[in-house]
Amino acid sequence: MRFLSVLSILFLTNLSISAQTTTPTTPSSPTTPTSAPVVQPDAKVSSYIGIVHPLVTFQGGKKPAINFDGFYQVGVSTAVIVKRSPKFAYNFEIIPFVRRQNGTARLANVLFHPGVTFFLKNNYSFTSRIGLETNGRFGFSTVFGKTVWKGKFNNFSVVVPILFRFGSTTNPLVNDKASATLALNLTYGF
Numbered sequence: 601m602r603f604l605s606v607l608s609i610l611f612l613t614n615l616s617i618s619a620q621t622t623t624p625t626t627p628s629s630p631t632t633p634t635s636a637p638v639v640q641p642d643a644k645v646s647s648y649i650g651i652v653h654p655l656v657t658f659q660g661g662k663k664p665a666i667n668f669d670g671f672y673q674v675g676v677s678t679a680v681i682v683k684r685s686p687k688f689a690y691n692f693e694i695i696p697f698v699r700r701q702n703g704t705a706r707l708a709n710v711l712f713h714p715g716v717t718f719f720l721k722n723n724y725s726f727t728s729r730i731g732l733e734t735n736g737r738f739g740f741s742t743v744f745g746k747t748v749w750k751g752k753f754n755n756f757s758v759v760v761p762i763l764f765r766f767g768s769t770t771n772p773l774v775n776d777k778a779s780a781t782l783a784l785n786l787t788y789g790f
Contacts, residue, residue, distance in 0.1 A: 643682050650677040650759070650787030652695055660777030671701035673708060677785055681717070689717045691727070709735040715743070723747040731763060737779075739765040747789075759785040 652675035657665040679693035692714045699708035715729030727743035745759040763781040
């Protein structure tokens with residue numbers, strides 16, 4: 601009985617949809633102009649991997665924290681890009697960061713980084729992202745990029761993100777104050 605009910609619902613739904621999409625056929629006269637249907641281009645999906653080096657972090661009047669000075673932090677960026685036009689794309693980037701300090705290496709945090717990219721002239725790009733980190737910090741990022749080599753199916757880019765972060769954190773090395781970090785991201789796109 602349950603199977604027949606589900607089958608009836610599916611049949612009626614299909615019948616309702618097909619009734620809404622059918623249009624009455626009228627013969628077109630030679631004097632009536634017909635318009636061609638608008639065709640939307642398919643989205644181009646691509647991705648990249650990269651290495652992110654946070655270079656320096658400025659936070660609340662403290663001495664700037666410089667990577668390679670007492671600690672080393674590196675991230676591995678991976679992203680999916682959905683390009684709907686030659687000038688605009690949506691993207692989603694995930695970056696796990698590993699930090700080595702005092703002889704111990706550990707996963708410092710994971711950054712979830714959705715955003716939009718605007719492609720500019722001469723292989724430059726500008727990306728605006730929302731930053732959500734697993735250590736409790738959040739904010740936004742402004743990203744400037746340059747594709748320095750472009751092949752038929754792949755490319756290499758140099759990207760300079762500026763990360764602005766706010767909020768509390770579970771990391772004892774970082775406090776609640778707002779911070780700005782300048783980083784370097786070298787990416788290989790495919």
